[in-house]
Amino acid sequence: MRLEPLALLFCLFLLPGLSLAADKTIYGLNEYATLPELDTQLAAKLDTGAKTASLSARDIRRFKRDGETWVRFYLGTDDAQAQPIERPLARISKIKRRAGDYDAEEEKTYTARPVIELNICMGSTLRNIEVNLTDRSAFQYPLLIGSEALKRFGALVDPSLKYAAGKPDCATDANSAE
Template sequence: MASAKKQPLLIGWREWVRLPDLTDLPIKAKIDTGARTSAIHAWKIQRFSEAGAPWVRFELHPVQKDNRTRIACVMPIFDEREVRSSNGETAVRLVVKTKLKMDGRIWPIELTLARRDQMGFRMLIGRTALKRRVLIDPAASFLTGREPGPV
C-alpha cells in the first residue's frame, strides 16, 4: 500500500520560523521566491579550521529591532557562494546547513550568513528551501500562527 503524500504547507509572505540547531528563539522571516538561497542576519563571522575542516563562528541577532539578544553559534562551513543582493551587489557568502522548523514541520536548508542590518527581516527564506514543501499565499501573513509556538 502506497503512503499518502504529505500536503504542502500553506504559508504567507512572512512567517514565524525556528532554527532548532541554532536557537530556540522564534525568528520572523520573509518568504522570498526571488532569492535562491535563504539568508540569516549574522555578526562577527569568523572562519577557522577544526581537524582540517572549515568551520565558522558567528553571532545571530534573531529578534527584529533588537541587537542585544545575541546567540553564539559554531558550525561547519558547507559551501561558499557568490550571491547577488537585492540592491544588485555581488558578494561571496559562507553557507551552512541547518534545519528549519515551520508549523511543526522540520526540514534541512542551506543558509547564507550575511549582515542584514538595513533589511526589514532578520531572515529570508529562499525558493530552494521552499521547493515541494510549501504553497505561498502572497496576500497573507502568519498563516502558520501569529504567535511563535514552542520548539
C-alpha cells in the same frame, strides 16, 4: 453542445495539478521560524524570487577545526546571545549583487557568502536547509527563506497572508528533519 466534452477533457487535465497542490502547505509572505540549534525564534520573509535562504549574522569568521573549515558568527538580531555560534562550513555561495550594490571598480558582480546547514521549523514542519550568512540588519526580517528552501518545505506562498502557519511547533529530533 460540443463544448461539454471539451470542458470535461480540460478538467481531467487539471486534476493531476490539483492533487499536487493538495500535498503542499500554504504559508504567508511572512512566517515565524524556530532555529532549534540556535535556540531562537525569528520572523522570516518568504521570497520566491530569491534562490537561497539568508540569516542575519555579524562578525563572521572562518576557522579550522580538525582539518575542516568552520564558521563562527553572532546572530545579527537585537536580542542575540553574547556567545558566538560555531557551525561547519557547507560551502561558499556566490550571490548576485543588485544594481545599487555594484561597484564597477571592483569588477565583481557577486558577493561570496559562507553557507551553513540549519534545521528550521515553520508551522509543524522541520527541515534541514542551507542558509548563507550576511548582515541583514538593514532589513526588517533577519531570516529570508528562498525558493530552494521553500521547495524542501513543500510550500505554496500566498502573499496576501501573514503568519498563516502559526507559531512553530516541531519535534526537535534532528532525525525528523528531511
